[in-house]
Amino acid sequence: METVDAVRGEGCGNAYLFVDAAAAHVADRVRELAPSSTPRWIAGVGGGRLDGVILLERARDVVRQVTVWNADGSRGEVCGNGLRAAAVLVRSVDGVRAGLLASDAAIHRFGFEDDGRVAVSLPPPVFDAERIPLDVGSAARARADEDAPWELLLATAEGRTARGYALSMGNPHLVVPLEHAPVGVLPDAALLEGHAAFPERVNVSYVWRLDAGRIGQRTFERGSGETAACGSGACASAVVARHLGWCDDRLVVEQPGGTLEIRLGGDALELVGPATIGARESLRL
Numbered sequence: 001m002e003t004v005d006a007v008r009g010e011g012c013g014n015a016y017l018f019v020d021a022a023a024a025h026v027a028d029r030v031r032e033l034a035p036s037s038t039p040r041w042i043a044g045v046g047g048g049r050l051d052g053v054i055l056l057e058r059a060r061d062v063v064r065q066v067t068v069w070n071a072d073g074s075r076g077e078v079c080g081n082g083l084r085a086a087a088v089l090v091r092s093v094d095g096v097r098a099g100l101l102a103s104d105a106a107i108h109r110f111g112f113e114d115d116g117r118v119a120v121s122l123p124p125p126v127f128d129a130e131r132i133p134l135d136v137g138s139a140a141r142a143r144a145d146e147d148a149p150w151e152l153l154l155a156t157a158e159g160r161t162a163r164g165y166a167l168s169m170g171n172p173h174l175v176v177p178l179e180h181a182p183v184g185v186l187p188d189a190a191l192l193e194g195h196a197a198f199p200e201r202v203n204v205s206y207v208w209r210l211d212a213g214r215i216g217q218r219t220f221e222r223g224s225g226e227t228a229a230c231g232s233g234a235c236a237s238a239v240v241a242r243h244l245g246w247c248d249d250r251l252v253v254e255q256p257g258g259t260l261e262i263r264l265g266g267d268a269l270e271l272v273g274p275a276t277i278g279a280r281e282s283l284r285l
Ligand SMILES: N[C@@H](CCC[C@H](N)C(=O)O)C(=O)O
Pocket: 014, 068, 070, 075, 076, 077, 078, 079, 080, 081, 082, 171, 172, 203, 221, 222, 223, 224, 227, 229, 230, 231, 232, 233
């Protein structure tokens, strides 16, 4: 058994245990053990809830390769809040203030704003059903506009349905617009996360309009349950909000853990918000 250094890192309260593996054998061991050990690893760390584990590895052409495991040990292809925290960690270790990070989904630019917030790029949204992945036949109703998120009606339980928009930000998302902020438990969130329409499950974000260019959001993440915030979810919500005419090229997303800004102007999306690195921890592999 080997003990390695780890550190808590978070963006808007969406917190992960980071292992910045300089040695290849440590990275290999984390990869091997994380699918089964993540629930135990994050339960063994005090200081508040953790939503998963993130491995950082030295890689060619990018500052770090970033791999994400959700709280249940499943993989997430990309994590917007985790990427911002990774940027803060890289700055503290290497002194680098801008550069490239790689996730399973894309290469991401990162940099720091004058006000201290971290900006990371996310790839353009994907609406192709196979790539989300979305099994259109499992939806009660599905409608696709060209170059827009899928509008779905999904049966949940006891005759209930949910209307939402499906797309991929590198990982699968369902965005459910509501009239008002939901009170208490998110409606049918676990049923939607595991709905047959999403063969690889889905991250479910509930959104409501606050005013022009500003929404509220709560997210039930695939593999982690409801989290304080979801960065890729906020990007998915921004794509849907623009489709619905709720914003132009900029959206502010208020979540229980804090505020994110999404810039939709260019090819890629830009996710801007706070991120911090916290206490050092030890992880027994
Ligand atoms: N918290 C994240 C997303 C983490 C991965 C997600 N649960 C998945 O399985 O796709 C974010 O900030 O984007």
